[in-house]
Amino acid sequence: MVSKKTTIINPSGLHARPAGELAKICSRCKSDVMIYVGEKKINPKSILNIMAAAIRCGTDIVVECSGETEEEDLELVISAIAGGLGE
Amino acid sequence: MITIQVEKTASEGIGIGKAFLLHKTKLSTEFGPVSQQDIPKEIRRYEQAVEEAQAELAALAESNAIFQAHLEMVKDITLYEGVITRIKEEGLCAEAALHAAAEEFIAIFDSMEDEYMRERAADIKDVRFRLMCLLQGVKVNPFDDIREQVILIAEDLAPSDTATMPAENILGIITQEGGVTSHVSIMAKNLGIPALVGVKEICSKVKTDDTIIMDAKAGVIYIQPDDQTLKKYCQLQRKEEHIQKERLKLKELPPVTKDGKRVRLCINAGRLHDIKKAMEYGPDGVGLFRSEFLYMDNTHFPTEEEQFKAYKSAALLSCEELTIRTLDIGGDKALPYYIFEKEENPFLGWRAIRISLELIDRFKTQLRAILRASVFGMVRLMFPMIISLEELRRAKEILAECMRELEQEGLAYDPGIKVGMMIETPASVVMIEDFAREVDFFSIGTNDLTQYLLAVDRGNKKIAAMYNSFHPAVLRSIRRIIEAGHRCHIPVGMCGEFAGEEKAVKLLLGMGLDEFSVSGGGVLKLKELIREADFREAKQLAGKVCEKQTIQEVYELLGIEC
Structure with a gap:
């Protein structure tokens, strides 16, 4: 299991469009992906779960991957979030 | 041949064509319980609706990013599990299970502080509406069935209808409700097509595919006209086109x-x-x-x-x-x-x-x-x-x-x-x-x-x-x-x-x-x-x-x- 901390840079936080993008990327990962926001645990393969967490701009989150492809999956998810999820 | 006299003209002109009677999308909201043996059937129904919704949304997502988000929501694993659990454990039918599972998310979004996020409840409602329509076999977009040029006949048209209406296929509009200054008239005038509004009982007098002549200037509608009337109006329409062409000379x-x-x-x-x-x-x-x-x-x-x-x-x-x-x-x-x-x-x-x-x-x-x-x-x-x-x-x-x-x-x-x-x-x-x-x-x-x-x-x-x-x-x-x-x-x-x-x-x-x-x-x-x-x-x-x-x-x- 590997994990890494990152910060949300989207100006309006993870609203519908970036949340959708994140869910799409995480769904493609073969490993199990989890996101921790403070004490909340979110399944990022679910857009509704991401949106329901109301993650604002500047929030620190931890991405955790476990499974065969965990290293490359973590890299993929972290770089997508750092890149603003298509916004 | 039936002749209807109309008092109010919303947008002038002559329209001749086949009628298309618009049926508004209406969903039933009364759901009964499901017997134990029908549970697998309900699950299959829901899965099939999700599949069809995905296909619809994938096509829409190409031109509008918000549908991309809807597509993700339809596929959403938490929503899926919420619906399936309710069917299996509470014996709800697919519609009732979907309603309740989506409602849970809608409540979360509705209670958020951020105004933008609060409004996302509307996206979930939208997605739920699409799935409900598919479950009940009704069209999300009632205009989908218009394949040729028609005269549109409806009880009334909302501004959102006029946004999704395939304007290039509408020869004229007749509505049962509405006044001459309603948005229907404004839109018809902008498109330069004839419109008559407030025509009582028109929806019960016309069937889809009936031949219709509407003369919005004289305020008269003919349903299934005889050959003589049809011929007369085809000539009149050509004359109108000629006048409009003459007027085009004023353009400069x-x-x-x-x-x-x-x-x-x-x-x-x-x-x-x-x-x-x-x-x-x-x-x-x-x-x-x-x-x-x-x-x-x-x-x-x-x-x-x-x-x-x-x-x-x-x-x-x-x-x-x-x-x-x-x-x-x-x-x-x-x-x-x-x-x-x-x-x-x-x-x-x-x-x-x-x-x-x-x-x-x-x-x-x-x-x-x-x-x-x-x-x-x-x-x-x-x-x-x-x-x-x-x-x-x-x-x-x-x-x-x-x-x-x-x-x-x-x-x-x-x-x-x-x-x-x-x-x-x-x-x-x-x-x-x-x-x-x-x-x-x-x-x-x-x-x-x-x-x-x-x-x-x-x-x-x-x-x-x-x-x-x-x-x-x-x-x-x-x-x-x-x-x-x-x-x-x-x-x-x-x-x-x-x-x-x-x-x-x-x-x-x-x-x-x-x-x-x-x-x-x-x-x-x-x-x-x-x-x-x-x-x-x-x-x-x-x-x-x-x-x-x-x-x-x-x-x-x-x-x-x-």
Whole structure:
């Protein structure tokens, strides 16, 4: 299991469009992906779960991957979030 | 052959074609429980609906990013598990399970502090609606079945319907409800297609595929006409087309009276394609750009960037003038993604500038977008529904704030942008001199002005006959507005239905109206009338008309039969 901390840079936080993008990327990962926001645990393969967490701009989150492809999956998810999820 | 006589014409012209009876999407909301053995069947039904929704949304997502998010929601694993668990453990049918599972998320979003996130509840509702439609085998988009050119027949059309309607396949529109100033009429005029509204029982008299002739000028509808009638109307239609072609020759000529008085002749538009289409008739510009369409045709409040792009394209298309009216919503115009509280009197309620001055962030988004577009053409800005100087001054303050922000950010705008207001409330007429000193132009909105001055609801069929802009109180108000404007050296235009009223052209010319703004389809006819008129004569006529005390006397003077 590997994990890494990152910060949300989207100006309006993870609203519908970036949340959708994140869910799409995480769904493609073969490993199990989890996101921790403070004490909340979110399944990022679910857009509704991401949106329901109301993650604002500047929030620190931890991405955790476990499974065969965990290293490359973590890299993929972290770089997508750092890149603003298509916004 | 059935013949129906209609009193009210919404948009003139002749339409001949097959009928298409629109069935509104109605969902049943009563669900029974599911027996143990039917549970696998319910699960399969739900999975199938999800699959079909995915296919629909994948196609839509190519052109609109918000559908991409809907696509993710439909596929959502948490929602899926929520539905399946409810079917399995609570014995609910697929519809009831979906309703409850989605409701849980809707409640979460509804309770969020962030306004943007609160509105996302609407996206989930949208997705749920799509799935419900598929589960119950009804069409999400009732226009999907239109495959050829038809005459559309409906109980009523909402603004959102007119946004999804395949305009290129609509030869004419007949509705059972609605008045001549409803949005259906406005849209039909913009498209230049005939429309008849308020036609009682039309939906029970017509079947899909019946042959229909509608003559909106004469106010008559023929259902399954005989050969003789059909032949007569085909000839008439060709003649109309010929007249329109002749009028096209006026395109390059200015709207000027015989004795040399030049006025401006502009168009009203709601969408970019309205402008594109109307430019064929050679108007002076766009006298009213109804920005609310940008909001109504959307699944979310349009962002600054989205609005900027639209206004910029509009400015580039509209030659000498583009007058953008800030969001005029409420009344009979709702947004699919924003919940308006139910009001006793929506036309006297929370609408237009009142909304903008409360949702200031939204207002600023729009003002910034308009300002940024102002460097791409002759953009003018106008506020709707103003009743007080406080409102006007507050709106201008916010505008100045936006200008300062743009300056700091180094974004270009036209600092000399003209700022005007609609005159459509009795309060603004009473205080017209005060307003004239604080704006750069007036635009008279006769639809609301008539409704408010006469206290006559323009959607109410029972009193429809009382709604009349030829009422002396309306005519004298119009003259007062124009005179006050001219005393303060600002131009006065008119963008309501009355500006396109053929019988009123001379009168309005005589009162000194500077700009007529009408639907694209009416430009050439109006230009013809202006070019045939004599300004001196018109002035005398206007003087006489304004002395008249009853509608009857006004009609006699203008040669209108009632």
